[in-house]
Amino acid sequence: MSVDASVREDPADQAGSVRTIRPLGRPLQGSIRVPGDKSLSHRAVLFGAMAEGTTRVSGVLDSQDVRSSVAAVTALGAKADLAVQPDGSLAGTVEGWGSAGPRQPDGPIDCGNSGTTARLLMGVIAPWDVEVTLTGDSSLQSRPMRRITAPLMKMGAEFFPAGREHLPLTERGCASLAPLHYESPMASAQLKSAILLAGIYAHGETSVVEPAPSRNHTELMLPQFGVPTMAGEREAAVTGPATPRACALDVPGDPSSAAFLVCAALLKPESAVEITDVSLNPTRIGFVRTLERMGADVSVSVVKHVGKEPVGTITARFTARLRGCEVPASKIASIVDEIPVLSLVAAHAAGITVFRQVGELRVKETDRLRAVIEGLALMGVDAWEEGDDLFIEGQPGLHPPAGLSFDTGGDHRLAMTWALAGLCGNEPVSVRDFGCVSVSYPGFINDIERLAS
Template sequence: MSTSESVTLPPYTIIEPLGGPLEGSLTVPGDKSISHRAVLFAAMAEGTSHLTGVLDSEDVRASIRAVEALGASVLLDRQADGTLAGTVTGWGQQGPAQPDAPIDCGNSGTTARLLMGIVAPWDIKVTITGDASLQKRPMRRIVAPLAKMGCDFEPETPEHLPITVCGSRELRAIDYTSPMASAQLKTAVLLAGTFAEGTTTVNEPAPSRNHTELMLPEFNVPTTAGTRVASVQGPAEMLASDVVVPGDPSSAAFVAAAALLARGSSVRIENVSLNPARIGFVRTLERMGADIRESYEGAEGKEPRGAITINYTPTLRGCEIPSQHIASVIDEIPVLALVAAHARGITVFHEVGELRVKESDRLAAIIEGLGQLGIDAWEEGDDLYVEGNPNLQVPAGLVFDSHGDHRLAMTWALVGACGRVPVNVTEFTCVAVSYPDFLADLKGLVK
């Protein structure tokens, strides 16, 4: 590492090679998207909901703190498997309380964006803020439809946090055509629409995650959904429900990639969500020739769950991921790009401009990181191209900048863990946002 790097880069963690194939089975942490919604919806409901399998991460704890500040009672305890379980007693028909301070969402975009829809239908004034990274992420996409429904904001047309939401009990139901496929946008509008008179509909240009549409009926909200459209009928009385959270497919994708990259590996990931909107990474890896398959084993509510089995695959090939499938792999693109770096030929991810406004500019970071590996990766418009090298050799002494982004930190950690030389990853502790025990779980699979 050069002197300039040692001065300019944040502290880093040395990721050592695992030293052998990964074998056996494991469970990954509870699904982050479902965990957020379980906590938030239970807080909105009348009565006490029982939740199990909730992800214990910094992002989900941001949602817990937010609903407590708004008057919900949360009694969730850490279990032996590392998840949270317990009860949430919601504010129900009396509505959320006026918080006495701004609500800090930390790094959680899901918390911030969904919270806007949650407080919009009530006569309260709530300031929502977050850390430096979250304050750079776009919020106008949520503000615009909520303003059409009759919610006011301070400043009047905010682009970024902090934002003060001035709620109203007179929200109007709307039929909104979203400019992007975004489960967070869709959910914020549907949650506001739950308390508006009439039918609130969100139309999307491509399918996004549908956890909200699957879960709202469990909380007594009349909901209809199609491939690119979802509606709620309001005003509805949200009632408590019990939620069991399956394992997170996004976390599973990193374990799957590790099994593909570590020679001789064979891993089974158990009790993971098999929601079709969330396992696009499986379909992508199949197209690359990976030995990967899923097996359905039941459902938690309306969420299918089961196992994913992955075997080391010596020969992978590049493929194209069309724009209509990007929403189902958006969080997994960093690690899929790393797998593509080991494949023969070029892999193209179409229309991935959304990566620029994630926890970091993931598009630039992917290209930068793969470049350190000697891999040609570039953007053309909003498309990402990766030209793989099946004989990729990792040079010694690499320092990868995670930019404080958990998905990037885990991706670059795999370079060292599944390779022959250690690598350095800056701010690796940010993996606590979604998968605190990531490295420990990988090490536990080495026989």
């Protein structure tokens, strides 16, 4: 692997350290581009590694998670030559293994904290005669994997130890995978993608039907690599066998990262921000629709398409009066990564906000459901769970007390959420393990400060 710099990180944000986040002295104003979309960056690297030829990529997110994918495909025989650009993104080439398939790695592949790396790799490895052990950090080792291994086993892949739910797991691929029609019990882009990536090499159509729409980046990107796919609202399919072919990809900005700047603008008086060149994939901007229902001054405008991905601008302005709303279970998959920061906005809204069927939050990088409830309680906000539903009783004009200290549990989304409590409030807050933001948005604080300068 050739990547010429380490992920940007403040030395004060090492694991276990506490960072003090102070209120912004000025409103957020101006235009900014957030780093490349994490989901698309993972796929650009993974699909490029699978492809015949050399794929050119630009705008790739430089984060710990994406570097886990780069290291993984390198261990499997791809050649990644990526350099950090002046804007902090990665650009360069990925030379894939193509029809020769991945090589047997020298040892276990460490996926770090990246669930996307681990779960999509299971699909990538499934059609080949290799035996690969996948592992990760303590957080990733606690996340459920049987949802991925079960359908892949139906196709012919094997996993050891048999019946294990968590990493580390050893996967033995099968050179004659059977196609699969899978009725998924959950809406999960990672589950869907793993099955589709395995299905590229099966003889016939492999399809996944979901109970609600999930991110559709895999089925939108594969045609750029020459792989026939079908992309419906709740169903996706791939027809194999096919060998992906190299192409050129430019990754737009990440809407999940943009969500934190949008919410900061809504909460900080006199703020008005514009996030440009960001993915506006409908499966990714559910947070915008939720904020609109809360009465927020926020809008989107599609400017172009990159492949089949809509790209454009999100605009947000301070909104003095927000109201609670109910988010049905069918919409949760489109906002699951943004629920922590949406919960912070809900804490400032009049009335009760309800997020239905958010049990999946319990098995993210940490138990986000418990963490959100406990964090809001520190701020004096009533939040509670009933079954898998999250309730938040907002307080218009909320002013959190002085001396608040939040523990992120090493979860990047929580780190940025609790940072906003300090940035947009009246008192400094302390955030433990704030450095975990390097998983998805290393320059988060720098971008906030640029908008407030």
